[in-house]
Amino acid sequence: NAGVMQNPRHLVRRRGQEARLRCSPMKGHSHVYWYRQLPEEGLKFMVYLQKENIIDESGMPKERFSAEFPKEGPSILRIQQVVRGDSAAYFCASSPRQEAGNTIYFGEGSWLTVV
Amino acid sequence: GENVEQHPSTLSVQEGDSAVIKCTYSDSASNYFPWYKQELGKGPQLIIDIRSNVGEKKDQRIAVTLNKTAKHFSLHITETQPEDSAVYFCAAATNDYKLSFGAGTTVTVRA
Numbered sequence: 001n002a003g004v005m006q007n008p009r010h011l012v013r014r015r016g017q018e019a020r021l022r023c024s025p026m027k028g029h030s031h032v033y034w035y036r037q038l039p040e041e042g043l044k045f046m047v048y049l050q051k052e053n054i055i056d057e058s059g060m061p062k063e064r065f066s067a068e069f070p071k072e073g074p075s076i077l078r079i080q081q082v083v084r085g086d087s088a089a090y091f092c093a094s095s096p097r098q099e100a101g102n103t104i105y106f107g108e109g110s111w112l113t114v115v
Numbered sequence: 116g117e118n119v120e121q122h123p124s125t126l127s128v129q130e131g132d133s134a135v136i137k138c139t140y141s142d143s144a145s146n147y148f149p150w151y152k153q154e155l156g157k158g159p160q161l162i163i164d165i166r167s168n169v170g171e172k173k174d175q176r177i178a179v180t181l182n183k184t185a186k187h188f189s190l191h192i193t194e195t196q197p198e199d200s201a202v203y204f205c206a207a208a209t210n211d212y213k214l215s216f217g218a219g220t221t222v223t224v225r226a
Contacts, residue, residue, distance in 0.1 A: 042119075104212055
């Protein structure tokens with residue numbers, strides 16, 4: 001019974017390159033959430049997606065960041081033209097549906113280092 | 116938006132003693148309060164949660180209390196063990212997915 005799967009676990013990018021982080025939700029889960037954790041801080045909400053829909057992107061930076069959850073395949077968080085300040089752990093979470101009483105489950109994270 | 120404050124930032128306890136972590140929140144509409152344990156290099160793991168219609172919840176050595184009037188909630192770990200050493204985060208939300216996290220408490224259990 002696999003949990004939320006994220007890859008890559010670690011990613012190093014030079015400034016100006018693109019980073020793509022992938023997330024496969026738990027089996028049976030159709031709701032995906034992305035959070036970012038800066039060093040020595042708590043997690044911060046970025047975006048909530050269902051299949052082919054962005055439901056809430058209120059935590060996403062206005063530029064360079066985008067997320068998708070296509071009909072087939074994993075959810076992808078894409079960061080264009082990375083800068084040093086993008087270095088962080090990016091966590092994906094999933095839930096079976098969005099209603100009161102549901103618990104969201106986090107993956108093991110993708111650690112992005114921008115050099 | 117919601118602002119969650121967590122104290123203390125570090126906590127060292129002797130094995131077998133209790134550990135208490137306290138959080139306050141700002142949005143009176145928040146109704147979901149989970150606690151997560153995060154070990155180095157891993158994702159947050161839900162250890163217990165409480166909803167606003169309940170004042171206290173217990174699961175073996177872990178308990179959480181909620182005071183909605185004062186807008187604060189606490190995590191209590193009794194009979195601490197070395198494997199309880201980790202970073203603990205509280206969170207608050209008005210729904211179940213847009214969690215606002217505290218800054219974390221690094222708990223060290225001394226053998």
